[in-house]
Amino acid sequence: xxxxxxxxxxxxxxxxxxxxxxxxxxxxxxxxxxxxxxxxxxxxxxxxxxxxxxxxxxxxxxxxxxxxxxxxxxxxxxxxxxxxxxxxxxxxxxxxxxxxxxxxxxxxxxxxxxxxxxxxxxxxxxxxxxxxxxxxxxxxxxxxxxxxxxxxxxxxxxxxxxxxxxxxxxxxxxxxxxxxxxxxxxxxxxxxxxxxxxxxxxxxxxxxxxxxxxxxxxxxxxxxxxxxxxxxxxxxxxxxxxxxxxxxxxxxxxxxxxxxxxxxxxxxxxxxxxxxxxxxxxxxxxxxxxxxxxxxxxxxxxxxxxxxxxxxxxxxxxxxxxxxxxxxxxxxxxxxxxxxxxxxxxxxxxxxxxxxxxxxxxxxxxxxxxxxxxxxxxxxxxxxxxxxxxxxxxxxxxxxxxxxxxxxxxx
Amino acid sequence: xxxxxxxxxxxxxxxxxxxxxxxxxxxxxxxxxxxxxxxxxxxxxxxxxxxxxxxxxxxxxxxxxxxxxxxxxxxxxxxxxxxxxxxxxxxxxxxxxxxxxxxxxxxxxxxxxxxxxxxxxxxxxxxxxxxxxxxxxxxxxxxxxxxxxxxxxxxxxxxxxxxxxxxxxxxxxxxxxxxxxxxxxxxxxxxxxxxxxxxxxxxxxxxxxxxxxxxxxxxxxxxxxxxxxxxxxxxxxxxxxxxxxxxxxxxxxxxxxxxxxxxxxxxxxxxxxxxxxxxxxxxxxxxxxxxxxxxxxxxxxxxxxxxxxxxxxxxxxxxxxxxxxxxxxxxxxxxxxxxxxxxxxxxxxxxxxxxxxxxxxxxxxxxxxxxxxxxxxxxxxxxxxxxxxxxxxxxxxxxxxxxxxxxxxxx
Numbered sequence: 073x074x075x076x077x078x079x080x081x082x083x084x085x086x087x088x089x090x091x092x093x094x095x096x097x098x099x100x101x102x103x104x105x106x107x108x109x110x111x112x113x114x115x116x117x118x119x120x121x122x123x124x125x126x127x128x129x130x131x132x133x134x135x136x137x138x139x140x141x142x143x144x145x146x147x148x149x150x151x152x153x154x155x156x157x158x159x160x161x162x163x164x165x166x167x168x169x170x171x172x173x174x175x176x177x178x179x180x181x182x183x184x185x186x187x188x189x190x191x192x193x194x195x196x197x198x199x200x201x202x203x204x205x206x207x208x209x210x211x212x213x214x215x216x217x218x219x220x221x222x223x224x225x226x227x228x229x230x231x232x233x234x235x236x237x238x239x240x241x242x243x244x245x246x247x248x249x250x251x252x253x254x255x256x257x258x259x260x261x262x263x264x265x266x267x268x269x270x271x272x273x274x275x276x277x278x279x280x281x282x283x284x285x286x287x288x289x290x291x292x293x294x295x296x297x298x299x300x301x302x303x304x305x306x307x308x309x310x311x312x313x314x315x316x317x318x319x320x321x322x323x324x325x326x327x328x329x330x331x332x333x334x335x336x337x338x339x340x341x342x343x344x345x346x347x348x349x350x351x352x353x354x355x356x357x358x359x360x361x362x363x364x365x366x367x368x369x370x371x372x373x374x375x376x377x378x379x380x381x382x383x384x385x386x387x388x389x390x391x392x393x394x395x396x397x398x399x400x401x402x403x404x405x406x407x408x409x410x411x412x413x414x415x416x417x418x419x420x421x422x423x424x425x426x427x428x429x430x431x432x433x434x435x436x437x438x439x440x441x442x443x444x445x446x447x448x449x450x451x452x453x454x455x456x457x458x459x460x461x462x463x464x465x466x467x468x469x470x471x472x473x474x475x476x477x478x479x480x481x482x483x
Numbered sequence: 484x485x486x487x488x489x490x491x492x493x494x495x496x497x498x499x500x501x502x503x504x505x506x507x508x509x510x511x512x513x514x515x516x517x518x519x520x521x522x523x524x525x526x527x528x529x530x531x532x533x534x535x536x537x538x539x540x541x542x543x544x545x546x547x548x549x550x551x552x553x554x555x556x557x558x559x560x561x562x563x564x565x566x567x568x569x570x571x572x573x574x575x576x577x578x579x580x581x582x583x584x585x586x587x588x589x590x591x592x593x594x595x596x597x598x599x600x601x602x603x604x605x606x607x608x609x610x611x612x613x614x615x616x617x618x619x620x621x622x623x624x625x626x627x628x629x630x631x632x633x634x635x636x637x638x639x640x641x642x643x644x645x646x647x648x649x650x651x652x653x654x655x656x657x658x659x660x661x662x663x664x665x666x667x668x669x670x671x672x673x674x675x676x677x678x679x680x681x682x683x684x685x686x687x688x689x690x691x692x693x694x695x696x697x698x699x700x701x702x703x704x705x706x707x708x709x710x711x712x713x714x715x716x717x718x719x720x721x722x723x724x725x726x727x728x729x730x731x732x733x734x735x736x737x738x739x740x741x742x743x744x745x746x747x748x749x750x751x752x753x754x755x756x757x758x759x760x761x762x763x764x765x766x767x768x769x770x771x772x773x774x775x776x777x778x779x780x781x782x783x784x785x786x787x788x789x790x791x792x793x794x795x796x797x798x799x800x801x802x803x804x805x806x807x808x809x810x811x812x813x814x815x816x817x818x819x820x821x822x823x824x825x826x827x828x829x830x831x832x833x834x835x836x837x838x839x840x841x842x843x844x845x846x847x848x849x850x851x852x853x854x855x856x857x858x859x860x861x862x863x864x865x866x867x868x869x870x871x872x873x874x875x876x877x878x879x880x881x882x883x884x885x886x887x888x889x890x891x892x893x894x
Contacts, residue, residue, distance in 0.1 A: 170581030
């Protein structure tokens with residue numbers, strides 16, 4: 073259960089010689105094509121404008137009784153109400169946390185430990201983000217039994233598998249809303265319907281689903297849901313855990329009575345205000361049709377120009393259940409990390425698997441769960457579009473990426 | 484051990500009739516005299532300038548391999564080194580957390596639980612911040628024995644009491660560097676010398692001591708130290724826990740391998756950059772002599788004009804061991820909350836006790852530990868000056884506050 077504090081060696085970049093200098097070398101300026109939006113997003117200038125007054129003017133502590141405290145408290149309360157409206161919940165069910173990782177930890181540790189007397193069985197999947205998987209691994213060390221559900225070859229959880237896994241001792245089911253690597257949107261509503269008949273709490277990590285899927289906590293029968301700011305053009309360092317009233321849960325961080333006793337610590341007012349603003353913007357200005365079109369063009373362009381490549385996650389008949397901005401492509405016989413660095417050199421910023429697994433030498437759990445052989449998991453790129461992605465950028469990637477692959481394969 | 488999630492009733496402001504309209508009513512503009520710097524501070528404009536590029540330009544995830552990630556990683560690493568230099572420690576001993584509350588929780592839960600096999604005895608004091616006290620209370624429920632040390636009538640811990648409390652089963656001692664309510668600076672160096680002879684880890688919450696006392700972790704013999712941004716004109720939502728190499732400690736938040744496996748979650752690059760900048764500024768531009776002079780003028784002015792009032796914490800011979808910016812004054816026969824609201828009306832922003840205890844109806848633990856009778860604990864104001872506090876502001880408070888008290892006492 074305990075970990076000695078050892079210094080983890082930081083991943084060093086593999087040494088490489090640039091083997092291709094793409095078109096941009098003819099001009100003076102290297103392009104900056106950011107296609108890693110599932111990792112993090114830039115702050116929307118409108119959000120920055122909304123938060124600026126809370127740094128040096130309305131800087132009070134919302135817990136303070138005086139005017140400076142009151143103006144901060146009003147801002148926090150307003151933000152909470154904005155978010156609650158979109159989640160179709162009470163504002164007091166919106167708990168501000170520091171990161172989505174913390175919110176996931178709070179949901180999982182908080183309910184598992186607080187309900188240990190009712191049962192020690194928990195259910196999750198094999199394709200969760202590490203901020204869900206790691207708490208479950210920790211809980212196994214504390215004596216809990218965890219069922220890790222399989223997914224099909226496109227990453228879908230079968231709701232009937234959830235029903236079959238439930239036992240009278242199950243106290244918590246945590247299933248992500250949309251996968252961060254392969255973009256699979258899980259049948260959360262169907263699973264919610266099944267769990268409405270069972271006492272187990274239902275939590276979903278919805279970080280990748282914001283702006284795409286319904287977040288109506290009542291319609292989805294959710295007890296807890298994690299959403300965060302840094303994937304939706306909002307600030308880093310802020311996330312929300314929706315906790316349904318009367319959920320039996322214990323806090324992770326103890327101290328003051330902030331957040332209705334659920335998360336102690338001085339409120340980060342600018343981040344809270346910015347999160348609500350970003351959330352509001354993404355709900356009101358959805359660009360999913362546009363992004364989907366660009367995604368499909370890029371998929372088609374890459375597959376047609378790169379031999380021995382394939383898309384992981386939903387495609388064909390199921391592509392409507394794929395995140396609009398997500399491409400996950402296996403390109404056989406390449407080293408994905410090397411490809412990322414050569415793409416970087418060409419001004420194209422993409423990822424291998426999930427950013428939070430970067431330091432890890434082991435292959436992605438999600439890709440393993442799809443049944444991909446190990447060499448293929450290490451030959452996979454994740455390309456995630458954003459609301460400012462242009463067709464010109466996509467065209468450049470279609471021209472450049474296949475050449476880089478060809479060179480890499482010929483080295 | 485478990486807490487049902489109940490909706491904590493928010494403290495409602497006591498209804499009051501303004502009984503005094505101070506001088507400012509003759510002019511158009513109400514003054515804004517912020518004297519609650521121990522609660523939180525405005526962001527220094529220089530810090531804002533330093534962090535702005537990290538919102539919408541250098542917004543990458545430091546875990547990403549590409550250029551956008553690398554520029555964020557460089558910023559985080561530079562910030563870590565800046566802080567390490569002031570703490571006289573290795574940069575990998577600097578762990579970024581979301582709040583000082585979280586850092587205190589990590590230090591206390593992390594070492595107590597990880598070293599349970601070596602002993603279950605812990606030592607702290609009766610005057611700690613709630614983010615230290617509450618984790619200890621939680622650990623008592625988990626079977627730990629906690630010694631809460633007394634303090635003298637000025638709030639000082641006696642190092643010999645620490646020595647006497649140590650047993651072969653003691654694994655952790657946590658004593659604050661400077662008290663947030665009464666400004667007492669504890670003899671951390673002396674306590675460190677005692678603990679150098681004992682296997683127990685030594686943690687200090689140094690949030691109020693930054694910019695005032697030495698933070699040299701080696702000279703102080705510290706194993707862990709908490710510092711944060713929101714008290715030193717830096718951003719909210721960021722804190723550091725110094726953790727000495729080879730400390731046996733388990734993380735509180737599990738997920739990715741961020742912060743050398745000690746704190747999972749996407750890095751809040753702007754906040755980290757801003758924290759380092761604020762830390763650098765406060766170390767290089769200390770205004771303590773100026774603030775001390777204003778504090779002493781204000782103390783003298785208030786005591787001479789308000790009958791039946793006294794200062795809590797170090798004074799007279801020991802005043803050099805008081806935080807330069809702290810005044811804690813008991814004014815008999817007044818309700819401190821009411822006074823705060825009337826002062827607010829006059830444009831003076833102060834606090835009753837610690838801001839984090841605002842929602843609490845119970846009196847301050849620190850004031851109780853000094854031996855103050857209950858009615859006096861509820862008749863106490865905390866006034867904390869800042870680096871921008873002016874003599875003109877202090878003069879206004881000396882004119883205004885005694886009048887408000889007189890009116891309150893006559894109501």
